[in-house]
Amino acid sequence: MAETVIKTEKLGFSYDEDGKKVPVLHDVDLEIERGSFTCILGHNGSGKSTLAKLLSLVLSPSSGKVVLFGKNTDGITEDEAYELRRRVGMVFQNPDNQLVATVVEEDVAFGPENLGIEPSEIRKRVDDALELVGMSEYKKHSPHRLSGGQKQRVAIAGIIALDPDVIIFDESTAMLDPIGRAEVMETIKKLAARGTTVILITHYMEEAAEADRAVVLDDGRITADGKPEDVFSMTETIEKAGLEIPQVTRLLKALKSDGINVDTRALTPQGAAEAIKCALGGRK
Ligand code: ADP
Numbered sequence: 001m002a003e004t005v006i007k008t009e010k011l012g013f014s015y016d017e018d019g020k021k022v023p024v025l026h027d028v029d030l031e032i033e034r035g036s037f038t039c040i041l042g043h044n045g046s047g048k049s050t051l052a053k054l055l056s057l058v059l060s061p062s063s064g065k066v067v068l069f070g071k072n073t074d075g076i077t078e079d080e081a082y083e084l085r086r087r088v089g090m091v092f093q094n095p096d097n098q099l100v101a102t103v104v105e106e107d108v109a110f111g112p113e114n115l116g117i118e119p120s121e122i123r124k125r126v127d128d129a130l131e132l133v134g135m136s137e138y139k140k141h142s143p144h145r146l147s148g149g150q151k152q153r154v155a156i157a158g159i160i161a162l163d164p165d166v167i168i169f170d171e172s173t174a175m176l177d178p179i180g181r182a183e184v185m186e187t188i189k190k191l192a193a194r195g196t197t198v199i200l201i202t203h204y205m206e207e208a209a210e211a212d213r214a215v216v217l218d219d220g221r222i223t224a225d226g227k228p229e230d231v232f233s234m235t236e237t238i239e240k241a242g243l244e245i246p247q248v249t250r251l252l253k254a255l256k257s258d259g260i261n262v263d264t265r266a267l268t269p270q271g272a273a274e275a276i277k278c279a280l281g282g283r284k
Contacts, residue, residue, distance in 0.1 A: 003069075006088075006166065006199075007068075010065075012062050012063035013047075013050055013061060023062075028217075028220075028221070029222070033197075036197055037211045037212045039199075039200040039210075041241070042203065042217035044203070048201045052168050052199070052201055054066055055088060056085060057088070058090075068088065086164060090168050093170060099151060103143075107143055108126045112126075132190065135157060148175060148180040149184055152176060152183075156172075165197060168201065205244055205245070209229075223241060229265035229266070248267060248269060
Protein backbone atom coordinates (compact mmCIF):
# COMPACT_ATOMS: atom_id res chain seq x y z
CA MET A 1 0.00 0.00 0.00
CA ALA A 2 1.16 3.53 -0.77
CA GLU A 3 2.46 5.64 2.08
CA THR A 4 -0.01 8.09 3.64
CA VAL A 5 1.68 11.48 3.35
CA ILE A 6 -1.12 13.62 4.82
CA LYS A 7 -3.71 12.57 7.33
CA THR A 8 -6.25 14.65 9.19
CA GLU A 9 -8.28 13.30 12.07
CA LYS A 10 -11.45 15.05 13.15
CA LEU A 11 -9.84 18.28 12.05
CA GLY A 12 -11.73 21.40 13.06
CA PHE A 13 -10.95 25.07 12.68
CA SER A 14 -12.57 28.30 13.86
CA TYR A 15 -11.56 31.86 13.03
CA ASP A 16 -11.62 34.38 15.80
CA GLU A 17 -13.75 37.35 14.82
CA ASP A 18 -14.08 40.14 17.38
CA GLY A 19 -13.56 37.60 20.14
CA LYS A 20 -16.20 35.28 18.69
CA LYS A 21 -15.28 31.84 17.35
CA VAL A 22 -16.54 31.27 13.82
CA PRO A 23 -16.24 27.58 12.95
CA VAL A 24 -15.36 26.87 9.30
CA LEU A 25 -14.14 23.25 9.31
CA HIS A 26 -15.79 20.36 11.15
CA ASP A 27 -14.47 16.83 11.76
CA VAL A 28 -12.50 16.60 8.54
CA ASP A 29 -11.03 13.10 8.10
CA LEU A 30 -8.82 12.93 5.06
CA GLU A 31 -5.96 10.68 3.99
CA ILE A 32 -3.73 11.48 1.04
CA GLU A 33 -1.46 8.79 -0.39
CA ARG A 34 1.93 9.43 -1.93
CA GLY A 35 1.72 9.88 -5.70
CA SER A 36 -2.04 10.47 -5.73
CA PHE A 37 -3.84 13.30 -7.56
CA THR A 38 -6.72 14.55 -5.42
CA CYS A 39 -8.99 17.48 -6.04
CA ILE A 40 -10.84 19.32 -3.31
CA LEU A 41 -14.04 20.81 -4.64
CA GLY A 42 -16.23 23.36 -2.95
CA HIS A 43 -17.96 26.67 -3.52
CA ASN A 44 -16.57 29.97 -2.24
CA GLY A 45 -16.33 30.01 1.52
CA SER A 46 -16.66 26.24 1.96
CA GLY A 47 -13.32 26.12 3.78
CA LYS A 48 -10.95 24.91 1.05
CA SER A 49 -8.23 27.52 1.60
CA THR A 50 -8.46 27.12 5.34
CA LEU A 51 -7.92 23.37 4.91
CA ALA A 52 -4.91 24.04 2.63
CA LYS A 53 -3.43 26.40 5.24
CA LEU A 54 -3.84 23.75 7.94
CA LEU A 55 -2.18 21.10 5.75
CA SER A 56 0.77 23.41 5.06
CA LEU A 57 1.05 24.44 8.73
CA VAL A 58 0.20 28.09 8.09
CA LEU A 59 -2.66 27.63 10.57
CA SER A 60 -2.96 25.31 13.59
CA PRO A 61 -6.05 23.17 14.22
CA SER A 62 -8.71 24.30 16.71
CA SER A 63 -9.54 20.62 17.25
CA GLY A 64 -8.40 17.28 15.87
CA LYS A 65 -5.02 16.78 14.23
CA VAL A 66 -2.89 17.05 11.14
CA VAL A 67 -0.35 14.25 10.62
CA LEU A 68 2.29 14.89 7.95
CA PHE A 69 4.53 12.04 6.78
CA GLY A 70 3.56 10.05 9.84
CA LYS A 71 4.35 12.89 12.25
CA ASN A 72 1.65 14.44 14.41
CA THR A 73 2.18 18.19 13.94
CA ASP A 74 0.68 19.12 17.29
CA GLY A 75 3.39 20.59 19.51
CA ILE A 76 6.28 20.22 17.05
CA THR A 77 9.23 22.63 17.25
CA GLU A 78 9.60 25.59 14.88
CA ASP A 79 12.52 23.78 13.15
CA GLU A 80 10.40 20.69 12.54
CA ALA A 81 7.55 22.84 11.23
CA TYR A 82 9.97 24.65 8.90
CA GLU A 83 11.12 21.35 7.36
CA LEU A 84 7.55 20.03 7.02
CA ARG A 85 6.46 23.29 5.35
CA ARG A 86 9.16 22.80 2.72
CA ARG A 87 7.81 19.33 2.02
CA VAL A 88 4.27 20.61 1.40
CA GLY A 89 4.50 23.29 -1.30
CA MET A 90 1.68 25.72 -2.01
CA VAL A 91 0.82 27.50 -5.23
CA PHE A 92 -1.70 30.32 -4.76
CA GLN A 93 -4.25 32.13 -6.86
CA ASN A 94 -2.42 35.30 -7.76
CA PRO A 95 0.90 34.74 -9.55
CA ASP A 96 1.94 38.37 -9.01
CA ASN A 97 2.07 37.85 -5.25
CA GLN A 98 4.39 34.87 -5.63
CA LEU A 99 7.08 36.35 -7.84
CA VAL A 100 9.93 38.07 -6.03
CA ALA A 101 12.83 38.60 -8.46
CA THR A 102 13.25 40.62 -11.64
CA VAL A 103 14.58 37.71 -13.73
CA VAL A 104 12.71 34.40 -14.14
CA GLU A 105 15.61 32.10 -13.23
CA GLU A 106 16.48 34.18 -10.18
CA ASP A 107 12.90 33.94 -9.06
CA VAL A 108 12.96 30.15 -9.28
CA ALA A 109 16.33 30.05 -7.50
CA PHE A 110 15.09 32.20 -4.61
CA GLY A 111 13.58 29.37 -2.55
CA PRO A 112 16.49 26.92 -2.83
CA GLU A 113 18.94 29.78 -2.09
CA ASN A 114 17.08 30.45 1.13
CA LEU A 115 17.43 26.79 2.04
CA GLY A 116 21.23 27.16 1.71
CA ILE A 117 21.53 24.66 -1.12
CA GLU A 118 24.84 24.37 -3.08
CA PRO A 119 24.99 26.68 -6.14
CA SER A 120 25.60 23.78 -8.59
CA GLU A 121 22.58 21.94 -7.21
CA ILE A 122 20.51 25.15 -7.42
CA ARG A 123 21.49 25.57 -11.09
CA LYS A 124 20.34 22.01 -11.80
CA ARG A 125 17.07 22.42 -9.88
CA VAL A 126 16.24 25.72 -11.60
CA ASP A 127 16.96 24.31 -15.09
CA ASP A 128 14.97 21.12 -14.41
CA ALA A 129 12.01 23.01 -12.90
CA LEU A 130 11.83 25.51 -15.79
CA GLU A 131 12.05 22.64 -18.27
CA LEU A 132 9.22 20.82 -16.56
CA VAL A 133 6.88 23.82 -16.67
CA GLY A 134 7.91 24.63 -20.25
CA MET A 135 9.47 28.01 -19.41
CA SER A 136 13.19 27.37 -20.14
CA GLU A 137 13.31 29.80 -23.03
CA TYR A 138 12.13 32.61 -20.75
CA LYS A 139 14.73 32.08 -18.06
CA LYS A 140 16.45 35.44 -18.67
CA HIS A 141 13.16 37.35 -19.04
CA SER A 142 11.49 39.63 -16.55
CA PRO A 143 8.55 37.77 -14.93
CA HIS A 144 6.47 40.93 -14.97
CA ARG A 145 6.29 40.95 -18.75
CA LEU A 146 4.89 37.42 -18.94
CA SER A 147 1.25 36.37 -19.37
CA GLY A 148 -0.71 35.22 -16.30
CA GLY A 149 -0.35 31.55 -17.25
CA GLN A 150 3.40 31.96 -17.79
CA LYS A 151 3.83 33.76 -14.47
CA GLN A 152 1.92 31.03 -12.71
CA ARG A 153 4.16 28.40 -14.34
CA VAL A 154 7.23 30.29 -13.08
CA ALA A 155 5.67 30.30 -9.59
CA ILE A 156 5.13 26.52 -9.92
CA ALA A 157 8.79 26.11 -11.00
CA GLY A 158 9.81 27.99 -7.84
CA ILE A 159 7.92 25.44 -5.74
CA ILE A 160 9.26 22.45 -7.71
CA ALA A 161 12.81 23.75 -7.12
CA LEU A 162 12.22 23.29 -3.38
CA ASP A 163 11.71 19.58 -4.10
CA PRO A 164 8.50 19.17 -2.07
CA ASP A 165 6.75 15.82 -1.56
CA VAL A 166 3.29 17.33 -1.99
CA ILE A 167 2.12 20.38 -3.95
CA ILE A 168 -1.18 22.03 -3.08
CA PHE A 169 -2.64 24.24 -5.79
CA ASP A 170 -5.07 26.65 -4.14
CA GLU A 171 -7.34 27.89 -6.96
CA SER A 172 -4.17 28.44 -9.00
CA THR A 173 -6.04 28.88 -12.28
CA ALA A 174 -8.83 31.14 -10.97
CA MET A 175 -7.26 34.44 -12.07
CA LEU A 176 -6.11 33.23 -15.48
CA ASP A 177 -7.62 33.51 -18.95
CA PRO A 178 -8.65 30.25 -20.69
CA ILE A 179 -5.25 29.82 -22.34
CA GLY A 180 -3.43 30.40 -19.05
CA ARG A 181 -5.75 27.98 -17.29
CA ALA A 182 -5.10 25.30 -19.88
CA GLU A 183 -1.31 25.82 -19.63
CA VAL A 184 -1.35 25.56 -15.86
CA MET A 185 -3.64 22.49 -15.92
CA GLU A 186 -1.24 20.80 -18.38
CA THR A 187 1.62 21.52 -15.98
CA ILE A 188 -0.33 20.15 -13.01
CA LYS A 189 -1.20 16.98 -14.95
CA LYS A 190 2.44 16.55 -15.94
CA LEU A 191 3.53 16.84 -12.29
CA ALA A 192 0.90 14.31 -11.22
CA ALA A 193 1.93 11.92 -14.02
CA ARG A 194 5.54 12.07 -12.88
CA GLY A 195 4.57 11.00 -9.38
CA THR A 196 4.32 14.24 -7.39
CA THR A 197 1.49 14.08 -4.86
CA VAL A 198 -0.93 16.75 -6.06
CA ILE A 199 -3.84 18.37 -4.21
CA LEU A 200 -5.84 20.59 -6.51
CA ILE A 201 -8.27 22.99 -4.89
CA THR A 202 -10.87 24.25 -7.31
CA HIS A 203 -14.51 24.92 -8.01
CA TYR A 204 -14.14 24.10 -11.72
CA MET A 205 -15.64 20.69 -12.36
CA GLU A 206 -13.69 20.18 -15.59
CA GLU A 207 -10.44 20.58 -13.63
CA ALA A 208 -11.64 18.18 -10.97
CA ALA A 209 -12.39 15.64 -13.70
CA GLU A 210 -8.63 15.40 -14.36
CA ALA A 211 -7.88 14.15 -10.84
CA ASP A 212 -7.99 10.52 -9.65
CA ARG A 213 -10.10 11.45 -6.65
CA ALA A 214 -12.59 14.19 -5.87
CA VAL A 215 -13.36 15.31 -2.33
CA VAL A 216 -16.34 17.65 -1.91
CA LEU A 217 -16.24 20.20 0.89
CA ASP A 218 -19.62 21.71 1.80
CA ASP A 219 -19.69 24.28 4.60
CA GLY A 220 -16.55 22.84 6.15
CA ARG A 221 -17.62 19.18 5.98
CA ILE A 222 -16.62 16.45 3.54
CA THR A 223 -19.83 15.32 1.84
CA ALA A 224 -18.41 13.16 -0.96
CA ASP A 225 -15.12 11.42 -1.61
CA GLY A 226 -14.40 9.09 -4.51
CA LYS A 227 -13.55 8.84 -8.19
CA PRO A 228 -14.61 12.05 -9.99
CA GLU A 229 -17.02 10.14 -12.24
CA ASP A 230 -18.75 8.61 -9.21
CA VAL A 231 -18.80 11.87 -7.24
CA PHE A 232 -20.19 13.84 -10.20
CA SER A 233 -23.11 11.45 -10.51
CA MET A 234 -24.13 12.24 -6.91
CA THR A 235 -26.24 15.07 -8.31
CA GLU A 236 -27.96 16.06 -5.08
CA THR A 237 -24.75 16.24 -3.06
CA ILE A 238 -23.04 18.27 -5.79
CA GLU A 239 -25.92 20.71 -6.10
CA LYS A 240 -26.24 21.06 -2.35
CA ALA A 241 -22.54 21.93 -2.21
CA GLY A 242 -23.25 24.77 -4.65
CA LEU A 243 -21.28 23.19 -7.46
CA GLU A 244 -22.23 22.96 -11.09
CA ILE A 245 -22.98 19.51 -12.50
CA PRO A 246 -20.89 19.09 -15.67
CA GLN A 247 -22.95 19.32 -18.88
CA VAL A 248 -21.88 15.84 -19.95
CA THR A 249 -23.23 14.39 -16.70
CA ARG A 250 -26.49 16.36 -17.05
CA LEU A 251 -27.00 15.05 -20.58
CA LEU A 252 -26.37 11.43 -19.56
CA LYS A 253 -28.68 11.76 -16.55
CA ALA A 254 -31.42 13.25 -18.74
CA LEU A 255 -31.11 10.32 -21.15
CA LYS A 256 -31.25 7.89 -18.27
CA SER A 257 -34.37 9.46 -16.80
CA ASP A 258 -35.91 9.25 -20.27
CA GLY A 259 -35.49 5.48 -20.11
CA ILE A 260 -32.20 4.99 -21.94
CA ASN A 261 -30.07 2.70 -19.79
CA VAL A 262 -26.82 4.63 -20.16
CA ASP A 263 -23.77 4.66 -17.87
CA THR A 264 -23.77 8.22 -16.49
CA ARG A 265 -20.18 8.34 -15.28
CA ALA A 266 -18.42 9.59 -18.45
CA LEU A 267 -16.67 12.93 -17.94
CA THR A 268 -15.74 13.92 -21.48
CA PRO A 269 -17.88 14.34 -24.64
CA GLN A 270 -15.97 11.40 -26.18
CA GLY A 271 -16.70 9.24 -23.15
CA ALA A 272 -20.36 10.24 -23.27
CA ALA A 273 -20.54 9.38 -26.98
CA GLU A 274 -19.13 5.92 -26.22
CA ALA A 275 -21.56 5.38 -23.34
CA ILE A 276 -24.54 6.45 -25.47
CA LYS A 277 -23.43 4.24 -28.37
CA CYS A 278 -23.09 1.35 -25.97
CA ALA A 279 -26.52 2.02 -24.44
CA LEU A 280 -28.07 2.05 -27.90
CA GLY A 281 -26.51 -1.31 -28.65
CA GLY A 282 -23.77 -0.04 -30.95
CA ARG A 283 -26.21 1.66 -33.35
CA LYS A 284 -24.66 4.39 -35.48
P1 ADP B 1 -12.78 28.78 0.34
O1 ADP B 1 -11.31 28.64 0.12
O2 ADP B 1 -13.53 27.51 0.12
O3 ADP B 1 -13.38 29.93 -0.43
P2 ADP B 1 -12.07 29.77 2.98
O4 ADP B 1 -11.32 28.71 3.69
O5 ADP B 1 -11.28 30.89 2.36
O6 ADP B 1 -13.03 29.11 1.88
O7 ADP B 1 -13.11 30.43 3.96
C1 ADP B 1 -14.03 29.67 4.75
C2 ADP B 1 -14.80 30.63 5.64
O8 ADP B 1 -13.92 31.23 6.57
C3 ADP B 1 -15.50 31.75 4.91
O9 ADP B 1 -16.74 31.97 5.49
C4 ADP B 1 -14.57 32.94 5.11
O10 ADP B 1 -15.31 34.14 5.12
C5 ADP B 1 -14.00 32.65 6.48
N1 ADP B 1 -12.63 33.19 6.63
C6 ADP B 1 -11.59 32.94 5.80
N2 ADP B 1 -10.47 33.58 6.23
C7 ADP B 1 -10.83 34.25 7.36
C8 ADP B 1 -10.13 35.08 8.28
N3 ADP B 1 -8.83 35.34 8.13
N4 ADP B 1 -10.83 35.57 9.33
C9 ADP B 1 -12.14 35.31 9.50
N5 ADP B 1 -12.86 34.51 8.68
C10 ADP B 1 -12.22 33.98 7.61
